[in-house]
Amino acid sequence: MEIDRYRRQILVKEIGQKGQKLLASKHAILIGGGGLGSNSANLLIRMGIESIDIIDYDTIDKTNLHRTAVFSEQDVGKSKALVLQERLQSVNTDVQVKGINKKVTSKNIKSLVQLADVIIDGTDNIPLRLLINETAIKHKIPWVYAGVYETVGMVMAILPKKTACFQCITPNIPDSKTQEIPVLGSLPATIAAIQCNETIKVLLGKQPAGLLIYDVWNQYFDILDVKRNPCCPICGKK
Amino acid sequence: MKIAVKIFGRYKDITGKETIQLDIMDGNTLQDVVNAFVKQYPAAEKDKSRMMVTKNNMFASFDTTVAKEDEITLAPPVVSGG
Numbered sequence: 001m002e003i004d005r006y007r008r009q010i011l012v013k014e015i016g017q018k019g020q021k022l023l024a025s026k027h028a029i030l031i032g033g034g035g036l037g038s039n040s041a042n043l044l045i046r047m048g049i050e051s052i053d054i055i056d057y058d059t060i061d062k063t064n065l066h067r068t069a070v071f072s073e074q075d076v077g078k079s080k081a082l083v084l085q086e087r088l089q090s091v092n093t094d095v096q097v098k099g100i101n102k103k104v105t106s107k108n109i110k111s112l113v114q115l116a117d118v119i120i121d122g123t124d125n126i127p128l129r130l131l132i133n134e135t136a137i138k139h140k141i142p143w144v145y146a147g148v149y150e151t152v153g154m155v156m157a158i159l160p161k162k163t164a165c166f167q168c169i170t171p172n173i174p175d176s177k178t179q180e181i182p183v184l185g186s187l188p189a190t191i192a193a194i195q196c197n198e199t200i201k202v203l204l205g206k207q208p209a210g211l212l213i214y215d216v217w218n219q220y221f222d223i224l225d226v227k228r229n230p231c232c233p234i235c236g237k238k
Numbered sequence: 239m240k241i242a243v244k245i246f247g248r249y250k251d252i253t254g255k256e257t258i259q260l261d262i263m264d265g266n267t268l269q270d271v272v273n274a275f276v277k278q279y280p281a282a283e284k285d286k287s288r289m290m291v292t293k294n295n296m297f298a299s300f301d302t303t304v305a306k307e308d309e310i311t312l313a314p315p316v317v318s319g320g
Contacts, residue, residue, distance in 0.1 A: 036320045124320035149317035152247060164297070170316050171299040172288055181319035188320070213247045213313060222246040224313060227296045 001094050006048050019204050020048060024094075026203045028052045029116040031104055031132060033080040035067035035183065036146050037122020039192030041097075042070055044120070044199065045088045051096035054088075055112060056080040056122075057103040066185040104128065109135045118202050119143035120195065124181065126173055133158065133166035137235050142202045146195040151184045151217035153191030156226075157198040157208030164226040165235040169211060190216055239264055239306050243271065246313035252281045262304065268293065269300035275312055288315035 001024045003010070003017075010020050026049050030041050033056035041054055060075045060083060075083045085099030104112060109131060113119055119136055121144060123129055129145060136143040137160045145166055146155045158165050191214065198208050211224040230236050240259045250256060260274040268291045276283050290313040293302055304310065 032320050034320045122320050124318065126316070126318050129318070146320075147317035148319040152314060152317055154317050169290065169297045171297055172291065173316065183319050211313075215248055215251075218248060218251045220247055220250055222313070224246065224292065224311065225295055226292065227294075229296055229298075 001048070005092075005094075009047065014206075015200075015204075022204055023048050023200065024050050026050050026117040027115055028118050028120055028199070028203075029113050030054045030120045030122050031113075031128070032056055032122030032124065033084050033099075034058070034064055034122060034124060035188035036148060036192050036195070037120070038068045038070040038080070038084055039189045040120055040122060040146070040195050040199070041084055041088055042091070043193060043196040045092045045095045045097060047196070047200065048092070049095060049203070051098070053098045053100055053112070053116075054081050054084045055100045055102055055104055056084075057101055067183055067188045069189070104131070106131055110139065113141060114139060116141050118199055120199055121145045121147075126170065129166055130170075134234055136160060137165055144195050144199045144202065144208075146191050148181075148183050148187050148191055150182050151187060152213065152215045153187055153194070154211065154213050155191060155194045155198055156211045157202050159202070159208065161235060162228075163208060164211075164228045165232060167234040168229040168232045169226060171229075184216065187216055190214065241271070241304065241306055241308070241310060243275065244309070244311040246311060248314055249279070249282060249312060252279050264306075266304055267300060268298055268302045268304060268310070271304060271310060272300065272312070285315050289313070290315060 006020050033054050060071050062076050079101045081099035081101045085097050089097040140160045142159050144157045213222045244257050262270050292311045
């Protein structure tokens with residue numbers, strides 16, 4: 001690791017040289033490389049983790065371009081995972097960046113995430129997040145949820161059996177409908193930055209903040225200190 | 239009975255407050271709290287079936303009963319876009 005490139009970050013007392021070295025030993029798995037995921041991967045790679053697998057089976061659409069600076073018009077039609085690998089590897093050659101053009105399913109998720117120190121959520125639907133949650137809790141892998149809608153973003157770092165899990169906070173979610181989700185273009189980068197901060201804290205062994213809700217239009221920032229649900233079917237005691 | 243409900247996110251914009259008072263009956267559930275909130279603030283109607291509701295810092299299902307001393311919070315639904 002070329003330590004000098006992180007000199008300004010090492011000056012931050014929350015990181016320091018020890019924290020920077022620790023980050024450089026951590027492997028992240030990003031599931032979903034769209035608006036949120038591309039921005040989160042970009043930040044984590046710049047901040048100096050050891051390695052990241054970016055998993056996405058989708059191709060870049062022109063409607064992705066308004067909410068990420070990582071893709072350009074020339075990328076439309078190409079694999080998100082493979083474009084991110086190529087683009088972000090050149091940002092930091094110290095980091096091993098691997099794009100995986102694959103759909104995450106209940107059958108392959110274990111093999112895809114089992115070596116992760118953290119799973120980062122870049123997905124766009126609740127069922128896949130519930131699958132990530134169940135797998136992460138079962139295999140004791142921390143993960144960091146993030147989602148966006150209109151002008152509101154949410155982030156929550158989940159430490160298996162220590163914090164509330166995603167199932168704990170979604171007892172009232174009805175069957176999801178497939179529909180195009182409205183998103184303000186500047187929102188995913190903002191929420192990805194918050195997700196990246198919570199991810200770094202998890203990797204450094206710090207306590208995450210709870211459920212963060214940020215409305216970038218009205219400038220409301222809330223933190224919900226959520227307890228684990230002892231009756232949760234995924235992380236509860238039963 | 240009147241209960242104090244702490245609210246989050248855009249609900250602050252809808253209500254202009256951080257805490258509101260809602261009238262519910264003894265033995266009512268969180269569904270009744272949500273119904274009372276939506277009746278008072280119809281702009282939240284579209285979230286009615288998916289609202290995040292906590293009772294004493296724990297997310298809870300709509301059929302959970304509520305007592306006057308419970309700390310209740312209402313937040314907009316979990317967002318799922320990426």
